[in-house]
Every structure is written in C-alpha cells, then in structure tokens.
Amino acid sequence: MSGSATIELSLCRSCHTRFLPTxxxxxxxxxxxxxxxxxxxVGKVLAATELLVPATGWQAPHRLALVELTDAVRVLAVVDGPSPSQGALVEVRKDGEIYRARSEPSP
Ligand SMILES: [Zn+2]
Structure with a gap:
C-alpha cells in the first residue's frame, strides 16, 4: 500500500471529466x-455507514463508505476492516464488480 497506487477510471475525451463506473x-x-x-x-471518506441487516450474500456488519478520490471521482466502496471516520484516507481497489476500501496506515 502506498500513495502512488492507482485505480482505473474513465476519462471523457470530449469534456475531460474523469468518472466511475468505467x-x-x-x-x-x-x-x-x-x-x-x-x-x-487514495481518497477521503465523505461518509461511512454500517449495515446490520445487509443484502443477501453479505455478512453483517456490512460497512460502506462514500470516498472521494484525488481526481474528484466519488465511489461507493465496501470497507475492509473497521469503519473509517469521516475525512479519513482510504485506499480503494476494484475487486471484480465491486470496489473495496481499506484504511491507509499513518505515514
Ligand atoms: Zn464528457
């Protein structure tokens, strides 16, 4: 895990907006x-929540975070580990069809 990790976004060639999903x-x-x-x-947590009664196929507690990446792209990610606090930095990666976030260790 490092600050130079990247994630694949889409870049619009007409207006140069970067976005997810791709x-x-x-x-x-x-x-x-x-x-x-x-x-x-690596992005900043805008909001995080914990579902105690998650959808079928997920284990409780199911933690979700809305993350704003450095390119101003927002993504809803499943949180691995403890629920992050608002403003915390997390690293997001794609895992199949979903996005996962985990806390960045303090430098
Ligand atoms: Zn566009």
Whole structure:
C-alpha cells in the first residue's frame, strides 16, 4: 500500500471529466468517447455507514463508505476492516464488480 497506487477510471475525451463506473457514457456530457485513465487510488471518506441487516450474500456488519478520490471521482466502496471516520484516507481497489476500501496506515 502506498500513495502512488492507482485505480482505473474513465476519462471523457470530449469534456475531460474523469468518472466511475468505467462502463458507460460520460455522466457530464453523455459522450461515449471515453478512454481508461489511471487515477490516484487514495481518497477521503465523505461518509461511512454500517449495515446490520445487509443484502443477501453479505455478512453483517456490512460497512460502506462514500470516498472521494484525488481526481474528484466519488465511489461507493465496501470497507475492509473497521469503519473509517469521516475525512479519513482510504485506499480503494476494484475487486471484480465491486470496489473495496481499506484504511491507509499513518505515514
Ligand atoms: Zn464528457
């Protein structure tokens, strides 16, 4: 884990917006002219919650965090480990179809 980890985003070639999820048109201008873009994987927790009665297939407590990545891209991620506090830094990675976040160790 390091500050240089990256995560694949989409970059719109029309308006240069970077976004997730990567499959789909640009959320800002609707263009489908988008290419992969490596963004920073470390982001700040905007909000976190803990579901005690999660959806089928998930174990309780199911922790979720809304994370703003360094490229101003927001992603809802499953939290591995303890629930992060608002403003904490986490590293996000893609795991199959979902995104996972884990706390960054203090430098
Ligand atoms: Zn666009």
């Amino acid at each position: 499959d789909g048109p640009c959320p800002k201008c609707g263009s489908v002219d988008c290419v992969p873009y490596a963004g920073g994987a």
